[in-house]
């Protein structure tokens with residue numbers, strides 16, 4: 001463990017009064033007690049990590065602190081003085097800035113306008129915005145982060161990682177005393193994350209307080225001076241970094257011992273379900289893949305190496321320009337809906353956009369892919385759908401307060417389970433899972449692994465795309481490795497190791 | 509291979525042509541075609557006519573652009589134009605000064621704008637339904653005030669204003685250009701402009717930035733109605749009479765102009781100049797067909813085709829540039 005404080009975080013002086021205190025904050029949503037009397041002390045110059053599973057209440061805590069939600073009970077103190085934070089402007093005035101988990105960029109404003117949204121007054125001249133000055137200021141902020149983005153680019157034209165970096169730039173530009181980051185590294189690359197960590201180190205040296213929300217143990221160990229663990233809306237414990245081991249932290253997060261890092265148990269695969277030979281699309285060339293019943297097949301490779309394109313092509317979501325696909329020995333139907341009927345299921349990378357209808361409830365989402373087989377007469381029966389959904393919620397352990405909870409308000413892990421429920425209901429036999437555990441916490445991850453095991457035991461075939469090598473190695477029986485839109489290797493049994501994958505991905 | 513950051517590049521000189529929206533291309537084509545078909549089309553009198561007609565349409569299409577940028581819609585704009593004209597006319601007949609009459613129309617228009625805005629921004633009712641409702645309300649009031657008859661015989665001061673010129677430019681065109689300049693500054697050089705775009709793009713982001721997003725949202729409707737209300741002066745100046753139903757349908761033409769110019773109904777994507785291109789395209793088409801004595805119902809067909817063609821051109825080019 002590199003105990004050397006990578007973030008430059010000196011053990012903060014806890015004798016000093018905290019810069020910011022949250023005291024007994026309580027918050028309920030209809031049917032969910034999201035925060036239970038949460039108290040938190042945040043010290044200047046300290047990185048305070050808030051650790052918790054999805055749905056633990058981390059984001060709600062931040063939104064309450066920022067005045068975006070009104071707390072039901074409790075209050076906030078800054079430097080020992082009680083303050084009222086009724087709306088975001090109040091929090092800003094107190095020197096609090098937040099990098100939100102959901103993106104808060106405006107698509108058709110440019111980067112500079114987004115960074116200074118709401119703070120344009122600083123650049124006003126005779127009531128008009130001096131846009132040259134604003135772009136120059138934005139340039140400085142971006143340069144500080146080592147970003148060469150054009151400040152005139154619309155947010156709509158940025159990729160997810162770029163948007164996240166602009167969010168970070170936006171928060172940094174506020175020169176806040178307390179900077180809150182809600183899972184800032186969820187969507188960015190290693191290199192960008194390094195820059196962020198360097199920036200955090202610089203800020204703590206300037207005595208800024210950082211509240212860092214994460215569920216990545218590596219970051220927690222590297223950055224956190226003090227760590228507060230949240231579970232089911234309540235603080236489990238609040239410790240200094242060296243007072244608790246990683247295992248204990250994971251334990252505290254999920255509330256049960258983490259039975260992680262098991263050795264892979266060999267499975268006995270059955271007949272081939274899918275056989276693809278030499279398929280090409282606009283973005284792929286010569287992909288050959290076989291998936292049998294009762295096995296988990298990995299697709300490894302860097303982001304952008306064509307893994308997502310492979311599952312989309314197999315699923316029928318992208319047109320194929322060459323090659324052939326066989327399903328259970330016979331030629332696969334060409335249209336997507338026929339492939340779904342033949343038992344194929346896709347859990348897309350971007351579950352919020354492609355996997356779910358966020359404004360609809362769990363029932364509507366979970367039943368949408370199976371209406372054709374459940375209601376063959378054409379008449380919909382709400383009672384039957386209701387029954388099925390309750391069954392699925394129980395089977396998958398979805399944490400929700402009923403079948404009618406809007407999917408938007410579920411945590412990431414539970415949303416992912418709803419996508420799975422949709423395909424379970426449709427009786428799928430071949431599951432294509434694109435980054436199934438991305439943005440999902442340790443506890444929900446373990447549950448998703450368990451569900452994958454159940455699927456395979458039931459005779460389904462599963463394809464898993466994952467950027468996390470340990471996960472891939474542990475979960476899969478064998479894996480194809482991709483580079484530059486081609487398959488460059490196949491690893492199984494003892495050959496399937498993190499090192500072997502890396503060599504295939506990186507070398508040559 | 510295309511670089512992922514391709515879309516970030518600013519259009520250079522070589523890319524200028526590809527930056528002209530579908531409406532612009534169709535406008536140029538129509539100008540050429542009508543000129544060839546009948547040279548009278550490019551006579552000075554006719555071009556001034558086109559300018560006069562387009563400027564009234566613009567008075568509605570420009571504020572409509574702001575409203576559409578907020579992912580909204582104002583179906584009551586045409587009815588308000590008619591009502592406001594009737595109010596000015598009746599006030600003048602009752603012996604009010606021109607200023608007082610206009611102030612009255614302004615006040616009532618603003619109040620209607622505030623009604624639309626409160627219902628849409630604060631009560632989050634759909635703009636389509638709200639403005640459909642207020643459209644009926646306004647139209648009804650205008651009809652009751654006039655028994656459905658045109659109102660005329662008031663002071664010719666308004667007509668005089670309409671026919672006056674600033675140097676060589678007819679006043680209505682001057683007013684429309686001034687409005688364009690003012691709204692351009694507002695949209696692209698003031699905080700409020702950023703906020704208008706943000707409401708359509710991500711209202712939550714605006715709220716989280718500490719801005720009273722609902723108030724901005726409301727303001728857009730108030731501003732839009734205020735402009736439309738004052739535009740009634742140009743409308744009644746043209747014929748020196750007010751007709752309660754004369755504005756009906758103008759809202760659709762204005763919406764068509766905005767969309768024709770490339771402004772989208774989603775996410776605050778669009779640009780103000782698009783409304784100018786759109787309004788000119790529609791007006792030129794109308795005017796050209798008139799000169800070629802095409803039946804007026806057939807003109808409506810042509811406007812529909814124009815709209816769809818412009819959308820197809822934009823879509824095709826977007827596809828091609830990928």
Ligand SMILES: Nc1ncnc2c1ncn2[C@@H]1O[C@H](COP(=O)(O)OP(=O)(O)O)[C@@H](O)[C@H]1O
Nearest residue numbers: 029032034054055056057058059060409410411
């Ligand atoms: N706006 C909301 N309405 C209803 N329930 C919500 C809302 N926001 C969050 N919740 C619920 O509150 C709980 C905590 O959510 P959240 O703070 O987002 O968790 P975390 O950020 O730790 O993953 C979850 O059960 C979630 O479903």
Ligand SMILES: [Mg+2]
Nearest residue numbers: 058059101182
């Ligand atoms: Mg969260």
